[in-house]
Amino acid sequence: MPVGENFKEAQHQGAIDALRSIGSYRLMSEPKPKLSISSHRWILGYLMKEKAIFLPSLAALFFTAMLSLAFPWFLKELVGNPTDALKTGVDPQVVLAKSNRVVLELVAVLALQAFVAFFRVQGFIRSGESALNRLRRDLFAHLVRLPMPFYQEQRSGALSNRISADLGVVRETLLTTVPQAVRQTVILVGGLIFIFVASWKLSLIMLGSVPFVVLAIAFFGRKVRGFSKAAQDSLAEAGTVIEETVQGIADVKSFTNEPFEATRYDRALESFLGVTMRGAKSRAAFLAFIIFALFGTIAFVTWYGAQMLANGQINGTNFVSFILFSIFVGASLGSFPEIISQFQQTSGATERLRELLDTAPERTDGDAQAKLGGALAFANLSFCYPSRPDVQVLSDLSFEVAPGQRVALVGPSGAGKSTVFSLILGFNDPESGDVLFDGRSASTLALQALRSQIAIVPQEVLLFGGSIRENIEYGKPGATFEEIEAAARQANAHEFITELPEGFETLVGPRGTKLSGGQRQRIAIARAILADPRILLLDEATSALDSESERLVNEALERLMQGRTSLVIAHRLSTVRHADSILVFSHGKIVESGTHEQLIANHGTYRFLVETQLV
Numbered sequence: 338m339p340v341g342e343n344f345k346e347a348q349h350q351g352a353i354d355a356l357r358s359i360g361s362y363r364l365m366s367e368p369k370p371k372l373s374i375s376s377h378r379w380i381l382g383y384l385m386k387e388k389a390i391f392l393p394s395l396a397a398l399f400f401t402a403m404l405s406l407a408f409p410w411f412l413k414e415l416v417g418n419p420t421d422a423l424k425t426g427v428d429p430q431v432v433l434a435k436s437n438r439v440v441l442e443l444v445a446v447l448a449l450q451a452f453v454a455f456f457r458v459q460g461f462i463r464s465g466e467s468a469l470n471r472l473r474r475d476l477f478a479h480l481v482r483l484p485m486p487f488y489q490e491q492r493s494g495a496l497s498n499r500i501s502a503d504l505g506v507v508r509e510t511l512l513t514t515v516p517q518a519v520r521q522t523v524i525l526v527g528g529l530i531f532i533f534v535a536s537w538k539l540s541l542i543m544l545g546s547v548p549f550v551v552l553a554i555a556f557f558g559r560k561v562r563g564f565s566k567a568a569q570d571s572l573a574e575a576g577t578v579i580e581e582t583v584q585g586i587a588d589v590k591s592f593t594n595e596p597f598e599a600t601r602y603d604r605a606l607e608s609f610l611g612v613t614m615r616g617a618k619s620r621a622a623f624l625a626f627i628i629f630a631l632f633g634t635i636a637f638v639t640w641y642g643a644q645m646l647a648n649g650q651i652n653g654t655n656f657v658s659f660i661l662f663s664i665f666v667g668a669s670l671g672s673f674p675e676i677i678s679q680f681q682q683t684s685g686a687t688e689r690l691r692e693l694l695d696t697a698p699e700r701t702d703g704d705a706q707a708k709l710g711g712a713l714a715f716a717n718l719s720f721c722y723p724s725r726p727d728v729q730v731l732s733d734l735s736f737e738v739a740p741g742q743r744v745a746l747v748g749p750s751g752a753g754k755s756t757v758f759s760l761i762l763g764f765n766d767p768e769s770g771d772v773l774f775d776g777r778s779a780s781t782l783a784l785q786a787l788r789s790q791i792a793i794v795p796q797e798v799l800l801f802g803g804s805i806r807e808n809i810e811y812g813k814p815g816a817t818f819e820e821i822e823a824a825a826r827q828a829n830a831h832e833f834i835t836e837l838p839e840g841f842e843t844l845v846g847p848r849g850t851k852l853s854g855g856q857r858q859r860i861a862i863a864r865a866i867l868a869d870p871r872i873l874l875l876d877e878a879t880s881a882l883d884s885e886s887e888r889l890v891n892e893a894l895e896r897l898m899q900g901r902t903s904l905v906i907a908h909r910l911s912t913v914r915h916a917d918s919i920l921v922f923s924h925g926k927i928v929e930s931g932t933h934e935q936l937i938a939n940h941g942t943y944r945f946l947v948e949t950q951l952v
């Protein structure tokens with residue numbers, strides 16, 4: 338590999354790193370610090386699409402929650418009126434018979450509860466997971482329709498980690514918190530009825546403490562929520578480190594940067610722990626307060642009840658009933674802070690997901706039936722990436738390509754060559770000026786129509802994790818095996834494919850890593866041949882192939898370019914020599930153009946590039 342190639346490679350990597358480092362969470366705005374009703378209604382909407390299962394499960398939950406109040410009820414029956422027993426003395430035989438009966442009834446109720454719960458739990462999981470799948474599907478379908486600038490601004494790892502963290506929160510809510518909230522509400526309301534019946538006076542005293550608890554929930558809840566969002570963000574950040582490391586594992590190893598990545602991960606985890614612990618403090622303080630306030634109140638009320646009992650203001654049965662049901666009411670009240678904090682987290686998560694779903698997708702307007710003739714032109718086009726508005730990547734660029742012509746783009750790294758391809762594919766829109774197909778502005782054509790008639794063979798071919806056949810078929814979904822085979826033959830790939838033990842069914846490994854660079858490229862070429870595009874965009878590989886695979890690839894490319902308009906970002910002199918026209922790029926402008934011979938005679942940039950082996 339010439340020195341120039343190495344240098345370019347390093348620069349390329351530098352550009353990738355720079356891009357990664359500027360990636361930020363621009364998408365995610367801060368959620369409003371409150372429990373948003375609308376976001377819960379939105380989630381409920383997803384649940385209600387499964388109402389055939391969700392509603393019966395909900396009814397079953399109501400039923401079992403009410404049955405759980407039977408427990409204190411039977412206990413009360415069992416204990417009876419202790420003061421009566423003290424006063425009159427009760428026949429042990431009668432007590433025994435009664436307790437046998439009560440326990441049998443209790444067991445029957447428990448069995449019924451268990452039976453219903455068995456189906457209810459399954460119902461909740463089925464409706465919750467189905468609702469989630471629907472949400473996941475909607476998200477994914479929307480995500481792939483988002484415009485390219487959206488992705489150019491994101492670190493892909495951050496985005497997917499963020500989404501899976503948010504979906505995790507929603508899942509927890511649907512599967513655990515919603516049933517929990519329903520059950521506790523039923524127990525709370527039912528228990529309150531029982532204690533009011535037992536003694537309204539004692540009940541009011543007990544409920545006097547509730548406003549304090551509510552205030553505390555509001556106060557601590559807000560704090561905890563802020564921290565939990567920050568914690569989720571920093572956990573997502575840590576996930577990004579893993580993802581980037583695994584994706585670039587070859588780079589990590591070759592630069593022996595394992596310790597560096599480990600430290601980077603460690604730092605992310607440390608920061609996660611830091612944020613979590615700051616949140617944990619508020620949470621712990623809150624819990625301590627609740628325990629003290631709750632059980633303090635119960636102790637006080639019991640003491641007060643004992644006074645009433647002594648004064649004859651309440652009878653023994655009611656007193657026992659009050660205490661037993663109070664414990665249930667207290668426990669259920671105590672579970673609400675957790676439930677509310679979970680709902681608050683869900684607000685944050687769903688707001689971010691909704692924001693994602695509300696992000697405008699790519700345009701779908703324009704002529705969908707347009708047939709490309711193959712003529713292509715840039716007219717006074719200027720462009721800068723939205724994420725870096727101050728850097729003019731292309732300025733006032735104009736050139737024309739006639740149908741069937743072969744044009745080479747050359748120039749130093751970062752000159753804007755790949756950006757030209759992005760604009761042709763409609764990944765990005767020009768800031769001013771226009772891309773013209775057969776003289777028509779690209780904005781009048783449907784993206785779908787455009788892209789289906791343009792194929793790109795990228796610099797670094799990344800295949801999908803399936804089989805070779807599937808990867809070629811990607812160029813034309815639904816193609817017959819004969820077509821796929823023919824394409825492979827034309828791409829000089831047939832021979833190496835059939836030599837593999839599993840032939841076309843060979844799995845290519847994650848991102849195609851089980852194939853060599855030259856093999857991957859020929860698969861990409863076969864894919865492009867199958868797609869049969871009118872316009873072909875070729876980003877020639879910078880990494881040198883051995884001479885035999887280079888010959889095979891070049892031959893395949895020659896066939897592919899036959900009869901199509903081809904734009905080639907060229908790194909090899911052999912490609913450039915045969916081009917009808919060469920455009921020399923520098924800093925987003927065309928500084929020279931013409932044939933190889935003309936440009937060599939020019940003694941300009943092109944000649945310099947050729948002499949320093951940069952082409």
Ligand SMILES: Nc1ncnc2c1ncn2[C@@H]1O[C@H](COP(=O)(O)OP(=O)(O)OP(=O)(O)O)[C@@H](O)[C@H]1O
Pocket residue numbers: 349352356489722724725730748749750751752753754755756757
């Ligand atoms: N998504 C992006 N966001 C912001 N800036 C970008 C983005 N992609 C590329 N750039 C910048 O635009 C300029 C042109 O990049 P481009 O990829 O078009 O160069 P190139 O000529 O293809 O280089 P190479 O030969 O290394 O592939 C560079 O300065 C680069 O840093």
Ligand SMILES: [Mg+2]
Pocket residue numbers: 754755756
């Ligand atoms: Mg490039």
